[in-house]
Every structure is written in C-alpha cells, then in structure tokens.
Amino acid sequence: MELKLELIKRLIAKWADRDNRWLSMPCTLAALFVLLVMVKSCQGIAYNFTNECKIYKLGYTIDEARTLVATLSEAQEDTLIAHQEHDTIAIPMLGMRYFIADNFSRYLAFHKKNSTSAPLDVIVALVNVGYDRDRGSSAVPCDTSKGQLMLVNGRHYLDENYKPENLATFSMDYCYENQRAQSVVVDAFMVMQQACKEQTDAQLMVNSAYRSYQDQIGTYKRNPKGYAARAGSSEHQTGYAIDVTSRQHPMRWPFDTSVEGVWMREHCHDYGFILRYPKKQSQIFGFAYEPWHLRYVGKDVAKRIHDEDITFDEYYAYYIEGPTPR
Ligand SMILES: [Zn+2]
Known part of the structure; x- marks a missing residue:
C-alpha cells in the first residue's frame, strides 16, 4: 500500500514537472517579449530627448544631425536647437578652412542678421576676428605676453604705460630722423634692406617705427x-611695426606699384615681416590698405600668413586663440 502511494506521488510530481515545463515556456517567452518591448520603448523615449534627435527634427538628415553632434559642443548644439529651424549654412560651415566650433552660433547669427550672400569663408573670417561684435564693448587689453605675436587693433588695446623693453635705434643711413624699434626688428630690417638693395638696387628706408602712446595721440590728432x-x-x-619708404623716391605714390613696394610684398616674409594691412583683406575688413606698413612676427609665422593669404588678425584668432578643443 505504501509502495503504491509512493509511486502515485512520483507520477504526480513527474506530471507536474512536465506541466510546469510546458506551461512555463510560453510564459517566459511572453515575459521576455514584454521586457524587450519595454526596453525598446524606453530607448525610443530617451532618444527623443537627445540633441541628435532634436536636431534631426529641425529638418537635418540623420547623418547631418550626427555630424553636428560630433563636431559641436553641447552648448552649441543647444543654440542650434534654440533656432528652431533648419539652417542651410550649418552643414557647409563645418567644412570651412578656419571654422572654430566655439563661434558656430555667431556664424549663423551673422548670416541671418545680415541676410548676407557673402561667401562662407568671409563670414568665418569676419566672425573669427570679432566683426560681429560691438567694437567698444568687446575691446580687451592686448595680451603682451605673446611678445612678437601680440595682437593690437581696435579690439585689443595697449595701455598708456606699455613700452617695449628691447628698443634699438636704426642707423641714420636708413631713416630720415631718429627711429627705434624692437632690436629683433632692427636686425631683420637690416638683412631685408640689404637683400632688396642687392636684388633691385632700391634702398628701403624706415619712415616711422616705434611710437609711444603719447606720440600716437599726436599722430591721431x-x-x-x-x-x-x-x-x-x-x-x-x-x-x-615699421613704415617703409624709398630713399630714391620718398614721396612716390602709390607705394605698392613701386619697385620697393612690389619687392617688399613678395619677399618681406622671408625676413619675418608681413604686410599687416594687405589689399585683399582691406576689402573684407574695411581697414585701409597700407602697402608700406610691415609687422614683424618671425619667419615661421610670416611664411604661414603669406602662404595662406590671411591677415594677422585671422592668424591670431585661429592659431593662437582657437580653435578650442571640445
Ligand atoms: Zn604704420
């Protein structure tokens, strides 16, 4: 009797196991499916909150949205999203030669504000050097620690106490009145004028060099x-900086078509000088073309500025101040 009971118990247990097995499989599958759907739904909901999705919804393709997210900082992405519209220059702008991600929203704003048909490289150049900002309120003290690469312009100013430490005097053979400049500039000018003399028989002269803050007040007046x-x-x-003229033709005008002017434009970078206010950029930035005004920046930087055909302002914005890595 006890044996029969034990046998029945085992049979029931066996059937129960079999039932559980058959019953539990669909349940497990169903549970997994539900879980999968829930995970997917959560992922979908979470994706809606990503900047990639928000940018995509502005009308960019998914690849463009991914490129923008990969290139811009989060703050820049937020700005783009805040525009609430598809901007036609956003993607082409990313490929511009001197593109700086930190300036991205300013490029777009400048383009929009001016309804401009200006080429994108011009927009990049103008914004990089700060032409989209109010000149007065955006002015900052010049960073004199940059030495021969310090930037001085309407937006980067020197105070009245700044005076160079290494001033040297030009020989009176090469100027009409006493002129001084940084000693490295005097040395470079001597080498340059010698080369010009040998190649063209023309004699370069220094018309004006170092001027103090007080001197400049008088010059400006x-x-x-x-x-x-x-x-x-x-x-x-x-x-x-030095203003150069010609011994043979000190009053020659225009200087840029003179033998000295042409030679200097083509060769001054070999001696560490650049044309600080070249003709091409005067059309973009609006400053006066000064074919006689040279700025010493050293040979490597002078060569780069010459080869890339950019101004010192653009060089400074891109190669010294930026682009800021993410
Ligand atoms: Zn000058």
Whole structure:
C-alpha cells in the first residue's frame, strides 16, 4: 500500500514537472517579449530627448544631425536647437578652412542678421576676428605676453604705460630722423634692406617705427580720418611695426606699384615681416590698405600668413586663440 502511494506521488510530481515545463515556456517567452518591448520603448523615449534627435527634427538628415553632434559642443548644439529651424549654412560651415566650433552660433547669427550672400569663408573670417561684435564693448587689453605675436587693433588695446623693453635705434643711413624699434626688428630690417638693395638696387628706408602712446595721440590728432590709429590701438606702440619708404623716391605714390613696394610684398616674409594691412583683406575688413606698413612676427609665422593669404588678425584668432578643443 505504501509502495503504491509512493509511486502515485512520483507520477504526480513527474506530471507536474512536465506541466510546469510546458506551461512555463510560453510564459517566459511572453515575459521576455514584454521586457524587450519595454526596453525598446524606453530607448525610443530617451532618444527623443537627445540633441541628435532634436536636431534631426529641425529638418537635418540623420547623418547631418550626427555630424553636428560630433563636431559641436553641447552648448552649441543647444543654440542650434534654440533656432528652431533648419539652417542651410550649418552643414557647409563645418567644412570651412578656419571654422572654430566655439563661434558656430555667431556664424549663423551673422548670416541671418545680415541676410548676407557673402561667401562662407568671409563670414568665418569676419566672425573669427570679432566683426560681429560691438567694437567698444568687446575691446580687451592686448595680451603682451605673446611678445612678437601680440595682437593690437581696435579690439585689443595697449595701455598708456606699455613700452617695449628691447628698443634699438636704426642707423641714420636708413631713416630720415631718429627711429627705434624692437632690436629683433632692427636686425631683420637690416638683412631685408640689404637683400632688396642687392636684388633691385632700391634702398628701403624706415619712415616711422616705434611710437609711444603719447606720440600716437599726436599722430591721431593730425590724421583723425586718415591712416592713423587711436592711441592704444596702434601697432607702432609695440615696437614690432615699421613704415617703409624709398630713399630714391620718398614721396612716390602709390607705394605698392613701386619697385620697393612690389619687392617688399613678395619677399618681406622671408625676413619675418608681413604686410599687416594687405589689399585683399582691406576689402573684407574695411581697414585701409597700407602697402608700406610691415609687422614683424618671425619667419615661421610670416611664411604661414603669406602662404595662406590671411591677415594677422585671422592668424591670431585661429592659431593662437582657437580653435578650442571640445
Ligand atoms: Zn604704420
């Protein structure tokens, strides 16, 4: 009797196991399916909150949205999303030669504000050097620690106490009145004028070099609407700028078509100088073309600026201040 009971118990257990097995499989599958659906739903909901999705919804393709997210900082992505519309220059802008991600929203704003048909490289150049900002409120002190690469312009100013430490005097054989500049500039000019003399028989002369803050006040008063910069905004205060003229034809005009002017434009970078206010950029930035005004930046930087055909302002914005890595 006990044996029969034991046998029945085992049979029931066996059937129960079999039932559980058959019953539990669909349940497990169903549970897994539900779980999968829930995970997918959560992922879908979470994706809606990503910047990639928000940018995609503005009208960009999914690849464009991914490219923008990969290139821009989160703050820049937020700005783009805040525009709430598809911007036609956003993607082409990413491929521009001197694109700086930190300036991205300013490129778009500049383009929009001016309804401009200006080429994108011009927009990049203008924004990089700060032409989209109010000149007065965006002005900052010049970073004199950059030495021969310090930037002085209407937005980067020197105070009245700044005076170069290594001023040297030009020989009176090469200037009409006492002129001084940083000693490295005097040395470079001597090498350059020698080369010019040998190649063209023309003699370069220094018309003006270092000018103090006080000197510049007088120069500006004499030329309020001319070529002179306001005191504090003149490169001549750095001691790295010289105005060059010709001994044979000191009053020749225009200087840029003279033998000296042409030679200097083509060769000054070999001696560490650049044409600080070249003709091409005067059309973009609106500053006066000054074929006689040289700025010393050293041979490597001068060669790069010459080869890339950019201004020192653009060089400074891209190669010294930026682009800021993410
Ligand atoms: Zn000058």
